[in-house]
Amino acid sequence: MRYTKLLIPTVKETPADAVVVSHRLMLRAGFIRKLAAGIYTYLPLAQRTFTKVANIVREEMNRAGAQELLMPAVAPAELWQESGRWDQYGPELLRFKDRKGGDFIIGPTHEEVITALVRDEVKSYKQLPLNLYQIQTKFRDEVRPRFGLMRGREFTMKDAYSFHVDNADAHREYDNMYAAYCRIFARCGLRFRAVEADTGSIGGNRSHEFQVLADSGEDAIVFTVDDKGRPSYGANVELAPIARPERAPETPGQPACVVETPHKKTIDDVAKFLGLAHDRVLKAVLFLVDNNAVMAVCRGDRDVNEIKLKKALGAKQVRLLTDDEARRKGLVPGYAGPAALDAPEVTVVVDIGVQGLAGLVCGANKEGEHRVQVAEGRDFAVAIWGDLTTAQKGDRCGKNGDVYDAARGIEVGHVFFLGTKYSSAMKATFQGEDKVERLCVMGCYGIGVTRTAAAAIEQNHDDDGIRWPAPIAPFHVSLVALGNEAETMDLASKMEGAWEAQGIEVLFDDRDERPGVKFKDHDLIGCPVRVAVGGKSLKEGVVEVKLRTDTKEQTKKVPVAEAVAFVTGLVSGLLADAKRAADEAESRH
C-alpha cells in the first residue's frame, strides 16, 4: 500500500497530555486521535493492528471450540435489574433513556445479555456445553480515564461466556480457555504471564489474569520458577500467598514499657524518633469487617491487604474504620497496638510475619504513647493468625515454598469461573438427563483487544518509536524509496507487487520526502522489516534490509535479484516464530 494514499498523520512534537509510552507513540505515529476523554478514533494503522489482534483471538477461540456471535452494544435496564447489577455497578455503567423514557445502558460487559439468551434458547442438557463469544466495542465510564488506550472509556474487547451442566465441565472449559489464552498472547509475540487473581465483583471462585510484562504496568505480580526457569506459580500481589517465615523465634529482652511519642503517628515518624528500623514497628490498621471492628497487625515495613484480610476472616465486606468510629470502639487512632489492649469489641488479627518477633514497638493505645520492647507471645497473645500482607519479591510462596520474584504487568486477559451467580439470578436452567431442572454453570473469559495492542507497545519500543511484534504490526515491511528516480520507483513498485502477491503486507513510502524524514517516520511506525531502495546502494546493485530491532550497523545489503525472496523468508520466519511460541506456551502452561 502506498504511503501517499494512507492517512498517517505523524507528528514530531510529543502531545502534552500523553504520559505513557503507548499513548505518546500511538499519537505521534498517527495511529489514534482523541475525540473526548478516554474515547479515540482508530486511524488506518491502528485499525490494521487491531484487526490482526482480533483475528488471532478469533482463530484461537474458534480452534478451542467457541462460537462467535455479536450482541447489541445497548441493553435495556430490565436485564441489569434482574441480575442486580443495575444497582451494584455504580457510575461506571453508562445509562440513558430512549425517546419513550425507557432506561438503557451501553454494555461494559455482557453477562446479562448472554445469560438471557441462553435461558431462552437452551432447555436441555443435550444443548450444552456452549461457549459463545463476541468481539465488540464496550463502554465503561471510568472515573478517571487515562493512559490513552490503556485505560480508555470506549475500547474493543473479546468476551466469551460458557455454559455447562456441572462444575466439572465448567472447570474443563476454564482450562481449555486458559490454554487458548496462552496461545493467543504468544501468537501476538508478547512476553506474558498467567497469574492467579482476585475475582473481585464478578464473583466466582477461580480466576487468572494474563499479564503482559512491562515495567510501566499498573499491576504488580509475583511468581516462582522451576529449575528449568519455567514459571511454576504466579499471582497478583494482592492475593499471592506468603509462607510463614523460616526463622527461629527471637528471645524477648527486657520487659516491655511505655515511652512518650507525642505526635508520632506514622510508622516512619515512630521509627525515626526511636531510632529503629521500620520492621521493628508494628503497624495496626483498623478496619470494619462485616460490621465488626478489626485491628489488623503487621510489620511496619509491610502493608495490610484488604483482599487477604477479607479471605482470612471469611468476610464479605471490608473497609477502613474512620477515626471517630475507632474512638467509639475504644481505640486510639495513630496509637493502636495489640499489646495491653482494652477493647473487647475489637477482633485482633495478626500477620504470620510477626510470629516469634521480639524487641518490637507498638501503639500503647493511649494518645502520644508507644510501648517498646514488646515480644510476640509474651506481651500479646494472638487469637487469629493470618497471611495479611501484600506479597513482595523475596517472600516465600505459600504454595510451593520457593522464593518469589516480582514483575509489573498489564492485564490484557482475564478468565473467571463464575459458577451459578448469573444463572441463578436470571434463572438460566436446563433439564438434565434425570429430568431434574438445574442451573447452568458458567465461566467468562475476556481479552482487551485495544489494550493488548497498547501493551505490545509498552513492552516493545525504543527512543525512536514502536517495535511491533511481526504478527500484529500494521504492515510487515516498510519499503522506503530513497529519491524518486524512475529506476528506484520502478524497482520498489515491482518489489511491492511481488510481496503483496505472497501475502506480505508492505507500506511503500512513495512520498517526495528526504530520506531522513522517511527513516524517522518508519522508525516511529515500527514495522518489523525495513527495506531501503535507491541512492548509493542501488548503484552498487543492492537494497538495504534492516530489522526494526537492528542497529544501523546491522543493516544487510542484499543484491537486487535476491531481495524479494530474502525479505519473504525473513517475514515468514518472524511469523513462524510466533506460531511456534504459541505451541510452546500451550504445552508449558
Added chain:
RNA sequence: CGGGGUGUAGCUCAGCUUGGUAGAGCGCUUGGUUCGGGACCAAGAGGUCGUAGGUUCGAAUCCUGUCACCCCGACCA
C-alpha cells in the same frame, strides 16, 4: 469523588502580573536551492484568545458563572 492545573493558529507554547485591538517554533501553501537519519532561503494562508455574562472609553489580560481537558489522590495510619 476530593485536591491541583490548563484552555490563545492543525501541534507545542509565549503574551495575562501592570487592560490599548495577537506572537514564536513546528506543520501547511507557493517559488527556488538542496537531497542517505526530522534541510535552507523567500513569499504566503491560517486565530469570534473554550464559552456566557459583568466591570471599563477599551478585555486574551480584571471579576462571576459555565463547559471541556489534564495531573495527583481516593485502605497504607
